[in-house]
Amino acid sequence: MTADRLAAEESAGGSIVDVALTVNGRSAPVRVEARRTLSDVLREDVGLTGTHLGCEHGVCGACTVLIDGQPARSCLLLAAQVDGAEITTIEGLAEPDGTLHPIQQAMMQAHGFQCAFCAPGFLMSAVALLADNPQPTRSEIREELAGNLCRCTGYQSIVDGVEIAVRRMNGDSSGGSS
Amino acid sequence: MTAPGHPQARENRSGLVGQSVRRVEDDRLLTGAGVFVADRNPDGVLHAVFVRSPLAHARITSIDVAAARRAPGVVAVITGAEMAEMTHPFPPFLMLPGLYTPLFHALSADKVRLVGDPVAVVIAESRYLAEDAADLVDVDYEPLPTVASIAEALSPTSEPLWAKAGGNVMMDHTDTFGDVDAVFAAADRVITERFDCPRQSNQPMETRGSLVEVDAATGHLTIHNATQSSHLLRWAVAALTGKQRTTTALKRFITNKQRRRAFFAGAKQFVGTNRDGLKEQDNAGPLAQLKKDRSFLGHMNKIAVGLLGKDDYPTVKAQDIGGGFGSKGPVAREDIALAAAATSLGRSVKWIEDRTENLMDGGxxxxxxxxxxxxxxxxxxxxxxxxxxxxxxxxxxxxxxxxxxxxxxxxxxxxxxxxxxxxxxxxxxxxxxxxxxxxxxxxxxxxxxxxxxxxxxxxxxxxxxxxxxxxxxxxxxxxxxxxxxxxxxxxxxxxxxxxxxxxxxxxxxxxxxxxxxxxxxxxxxxxxxxxxxxxxxxxxxxFWDCIHPGTGMLTPEEAHTTVEADGSVLVYTQQMPHGQSHETTYAQVAADELGVRIDDVTIVSGDTDRTPFGFAGTGGSRGGPIGAGAVRTTAREVRRQLIESAAGMLEASPDDIEIVDGNIHVAGVPARGVTVAEVARRAADDGASGDLHGAPFEVADVYNGAGxxxxxxxxxxxxxxxxxxxxxxxxxxxxxxxxxxxxxxxxxxxxxxxxxxxxxxxxxxxxxxxxxxxxxxxxxxxxxxxxxxxxxxxxxxxxxxxxxxxxxxxxxxxxxxxxxxxxxxxxxxxxxxxxxxxxxxxxxxxxxxxxxxxxxxx
Incomplete structure (x- = not known):
């Protein structure tokens, strides 16, 4: 129980902080340990487990979320460091009516992933890439996604998926064939 | 696409096989709605952290956990010696000629043998507090000479890791096919080279992990685990944590009529189906083991008796698994320690391996x-x-x-x-x-x-x-x-x-x-x-008998295919998908075989209470040939039964009837058909209810695949x-x-x-x-x-x-x-x-x- 957890933390000399987060457009105030990572807060306190932890040392990229629109490793940040920030996770990509984001549709079409444990990080990195550079070349896509590890696919299908998303977002609704 | 004219192509009525259909799994995995073991956070769950050896080879001279036990938020600290009281050691599984397999416990008590060897487990209100307390466990080690390479291990003076092995060579066996000496002597040239492959690691993006939930009323364990083989883990936990006095266990077995019946029926079935395989077993492997270490006999007896005396085996479940590549097939020492700890505390405990642990000993x-x-x-x-x-x-x-x-x-x-x-x-x-x-x-x-x-x-x-x-x-x-x-x-x-x-x-x-x-x-x-x-x-x-005589009996695989009263099709498999897209590919196979739409088919896996038994899980490139084969054969029989039932309703011969998109009709006359759902509803109304899942149509079959x-x-x-x-x-x-x-x-x-x-x-x-x-x-x-x-x-x-x-x-x-x-x-x-x-x-x-x-x- 969270109360037991926080009480034990306080008796261990740890600080408890109030953090005001906005996650996927919704206000999500939390009361957590000062040393608690943003990823743990998102997953266990806010209850959004779509953000995954692959290495907890900032290399694999599975925990990537958008903080005020910029991609960041949520495993390397404390929630307390992003007080007041707007955070977007994989759960916030689809429209409120359930319509999938073009990158999600494209990955479905491309059969981008296999186990998809890495998918949340790739999707958030791809969204950030396309916001910065709406028409990346294939090699630019590879370079931008090099901060995310996938062990299943050999990446080709993921790069294909981003290319389809680029076409969809630039007005080709078919996305072409992969 | 499957070649036209091939028997399979002819039977692919809706023709899903051969197409890159949309992945069923993607609906949840691309929206963050997947459920991996780490995503389960039941109320009141405790978090486990293992205390691991910083030395590669050492004797443990003392371990002091008092400070850790007093640390805030700590519920328990269990040492290697305490764990050995609660569990049986891992026994030799497949005894091969020329092999010695050492026995070992979930946690190490006397000696550590690698950097990362677990010597204690700390269980606390949060992972953070458990990590803090793990640092307070004080272990005294007496370092031993290390063995860091194949060359060192081959040296007769290397420090033995296992006292009874007589050195560090655990197996030495030669297999010869044909007159090698004569052929070598007669050949024009002999060319020799040595190749060395350094150590690699499987490294799935999701590490190992387990959540052991304990039912407060019954003590029943539900283990959510990123395992490639749910039934193997279930039996391993039942076997290794079932420690009880032999007399107690035997008494419980003898007095439990249902359990006794199930055991003898199972044994009879096993012997019946594997008569040839059992005959091929030879004693060379067990004799090689016995020569070095007789202790496994006693432990295996106790394990067997413990299993007989146990009424309740754990349930093992997994929904989504983040890759494995073989590393989630073996049963981990941590899996056993966690189950034993949760049982002894009567509380749910979770362990999600971190990446450093995974690189140390995750495979x-x-x-x-x-x-x-x-x-x-x-x-x-x-x-x-x-x-x-x-x-x-x-x-x-x-x-x-x-x-x-x-x-x-x-x-x-x-x-x-x-x-x-x-x-x-x-x-x-x-x-x-x-x-x-x-x-x-x-x-x-x-x-x-x-x-x-x-x-x-x-x-x-x-x-x-x-x-x-x-x-x-x-x-x-x-x-x-x-x-x-x-x-x-x-x-x-x-x-x-x-x-x-x-x-x-x-x-x-x-x-x-x-x-x-x-x-x-x-x-x-x-x-x-x-x-x-x-x-x-x-x-x-x-093939498997060429690898080792008798192992061929491990290859067959069972599946169940049912049609529910609402016409939906459920396919139960012992496979444990962890990225291979079984929910899509098996649905393609079943839908084609049955003549229903892919959306009407659901693949059920990852729940030992519902899925057929099988130790193989997913691995060994078996999913296509054997797993999908079992799906095909059971779906084919269900189709036959559906047509037979519909034949009366349609007043037609079964031979003239086909099923297309869930509509059962005389070939060429789709307008005068009945739906699969109508046939299933009528069967359910007539009282049809299978033994396994209670569905009106239900077929179980074991598929051998080989050949x-x-x-x-x-x-x-x-x-x-x-x-x-x-x-x-x-x-x-x-x-x-x-x-x-x-x-x-x-x-x-x-x-x-x-x-x-x-x-x-x-x-x-x-x-x-x-x-x-x-x-x-x-x-x-x-x-x-x-x-x-x-x-x-x-x-x-x-x-x-x-x-x-x-x-x-x-x-x-x-x-x-x-x-x-x-x-x-x-x-x-x-x-x-x-x-x-x-x-x-x-x-x-x-x-x-x-x-x-x-x-x-x-």
Whole structure:
């Protein structure tokens, strides 16, 4: 129980902080340990487990979320460091009516992933890439996604998926064939 | 697509098989709605952290947990000695001739044998507090000399890891096929080379993890676990945590009539179905074990009696699993410790492995030394091969499958797709102070690496090209039917030669030679490498008995297919999907077979209360040939039953009836049909209710698979481009021509091939589980263990042959081959590029530059 957890933390000399987060457009105030990572807060306190932890040392990229629109490793940040920030996770990509984001549709079409444990990080990195550079070349896509590890696919299908998303977002609704 | 006219194609009524249909799994996985074990956070769950040894080899002289127990938020600290009271040791699982398997507990009490060896477990209100308390556990160690390499382990003066082993050689056994000495003596030449493969690691993106939930009222355990084999874990936990007094257990067994009946019925069925396999068991393995250590007899008795006296076995569940590549097949020591801890506390406990733990002991592989001699005639004809294989299994043996069984797989597969008069392999397994050696995608793969590397060495010595010498010696259609020198029969599905011929057509050799000259002028070197293999997926009927007599009885697999009263179809499988897309591909197979829409089919896996029993889980390229075969045979019988039921309603002969899109009707008269749902509803109203799931239509069947087309094959050809300034290797072209028979889902197959190749590229150029000379792990994070990124992995071209066999279920496995072929093709290409002999599988930039003569070895 969270109360037991926080009480034990306080008796261990740890600080408890109030953090005001906005996650996927919704206000999500939390009361957590000062040393608690943003990823743990998102997953266990806010209850959004779509953000995954692959290495907890900032290399694999599975925990990537958008903080005020910029991609960041949520495993390397404390929630307390992003007080007041707007955070977007994989759960916030689809429209409120359930319509999938073009990158999600494209990955479905491309059969981008296999186990998809890495998918949340790739999707958030791809969204950030396309916001910065709406028409990346294939090699630019590879370079931008090099901060995310996938062990299943050999990446080709993921790069294909981003290319389809680029076409969809630039007005080709078919996305072409992969 | 499946070839027209083939029996399977004719029966594909809605024709889903052969299409890259939308993945069922993606709806949840691409929206963050998947549920992996770490995503389960039940109220009041406690968090476990293991205290691990910082030393590679040491005696534990004392352990003080008092301060940790007093730490805030700590609920319990359990030491190795306490855990040994609560659990049985891991027993030897498969006793092979010449093998000794040491017994070991979930936690270590007296001695540690690797950096990361768990000596205690701390359970607290949060992982943070548990980590704090783990630091307060005070362990005194008396260091012992370490064993950090195969060479050290072979030395008779090395410090033994296991007191009863009589040294660090755990297995030494030779298998001989044909008159090897005579053939070697008669051949024109004998060429010998030694190849060494450093240690690698499976590294799925999701680490291992377990959540043990305890039912407060009954004590029943529900274990959510990222396991490749749910039933294996269920039985292992039941067996190893079922510690009770023998008399108590026996009394409980005798007084529990239901349990007793179930046991004797199960035993009778097992003996009945496996009579031949049981006859083939010999005693050489158990005798080898007994000679060194009789203790397993007592432990196995207690385990057996404990299982008999246990009323309640755990439920093991998993929804989504983030990859495994073999590493989630073995039962982990931590799995047992966690279940025992949760049971003793009566509270739910969770452990999610961190990446450093995963790199330390989450599964390592491939550390092997292979000395290969080939006897060859001057015209390039292979005569015989001799192999001296040594596997470094690390400290603790993999359970249930580790290095010893993998030597047997290598024994059978080593000759490859070539003709030989004789073959011999000496297999040794040694213990060192390193992580567990376990199966990693194509566990036997280094037979392909060493053989295909050696074939290039032989070609070079004889002045032949790699393609010429392969084509000259490879078994082709003209040779059929034939057998491998190691036993398994070969049929038309062994189309390796066709894949090689096709691959050679796809490469423009003249262009390559021109590119090569141009590259040389700008400080680069180009090389082209070829590798060919075939794998048993599932293999011919006798395949597993060639590996070890009696193991053939492990291959069959059960499935259940039901139609519910609302017309929905449920397919129950013992497979444990962890990225392979079973929910899509099995639904394609079942929907085609039944004549219903894919949306009407749901695949049920990952719940031992509901799914059929099977220890195999998902692995071994079995999902297509055996798992999907069981789906097909059960769905086919359900279809027959549906038609039979509908025949009365339609007043027609069953022979004239077909099912299309869930509509059952006389062929050609769809308007006068009944739906599957109507037939199911009527059957349910008439009281039809299956024994297993209570559905109106319900079929269970065990499918053997073997014999319905055996081999999955491929040729890999790659071109490497080496920068002599940096030592970096890139791939202008990587080509795979594979043949896994008719393809269920092309995108899934391509993904499996490419993913395997990517791991092979990682193995050769980037990944290494490095230990120093004192067996300290040097690659404990992803800063040091380099998993390749999208920048390192090239575009991989995949071409398909779809050779058909006469078998009724012709899908062949494809999960492992990419990883089997890639290291050989890449190292062959690098040798070709540099003109320098390559004898190691790990070629980082410094090694490349040394081989190229740019820098001098340090």
């Amino acid at each position: 390592q592989a491939r550390e092997e030394s292979l000395t290969v001699s080939i006897a060859v005639d001057s015209d390039g004809t292979f005569r015989a091969m001799r192999v001296d294989l040594i596997i470094d299994q690390g400290a603790y043996p993999g359970f249930p499958i580790g290095a010893p069984l993998i030597t047997k797989m290598m024994k059978v597969m080593f000759p490859g797709a070539y003709r030989w008069d004789a073959f011999e392999i000496r297999s040794r397994v040694v213990a060192t102070n390193k992580g567990r050696y376990i199966p990693y995608r194509g566990p036997w793969a280094n037979e392909t690496w060493a053989r295909e590397r050696m074939i290039d060495v032989v070609a070079d010595a004889l002045g032949m090209t790699p393609a010429e010498i392969r084509l000259h010696n490879m078994i082709g259609a003209d040779d059929l039917p034939t057998s491998m020198v190691t036993g398994p029969s070969i049929d038309e599905t062994m189309s390796t030669k066709q894949t090689l011929e096709r691959a050679l057509e796809l490469i423009d050799m003249d262009q390559f030679e021109r590119d090569r000259v141009a590259a040389a002028a700008s400080g680069r070197r180009l090389g082209l490498g070829i590798a060919c293999y075939h794998e048993a997926a599932p293999g011919p009927p006798e 319905d087309g055996g081999w999955s094959v491929a040729t890999h050809v790659c071109i490497v481009d080496i920068d002599l300034g940096t030592g970096l290797v890139t791939f202008p072209r990587y080509l795979v021509v594979e043949d896994c028979g008719p393809i269920i889902h092309p995108a899934v197959v391509d993904g499996q091939v490419r993913g395997g190749v990517a791991q092979g590229i990682g193995a050769v150029l980037y990944e290494r589980t490095t230990y120093d000379e004192d067996a300290n792990l040097q690659a404990a994070t992803y800063m040091d263990y380099l998993v390749p990124t999208a920048m390192e992995i090239p575009e991989i071209e995949v071409h398909h042959l779809e050779t058909l066999s006469p078998g009724e279920n012709d899908f062949r496995g494809v999960g492992e081959g990419g990883m089997v072929g890639a290291p050989a093709a890449i190292t062959n290409a690098i040798e070709h590029a540099l003109g320098a002999r390559v004898t190691t599988q790990y070629l980082p930039p410094t090694k490349i530059l040394e081989l190229a003569g740019v820098i001098v070895p340090g």
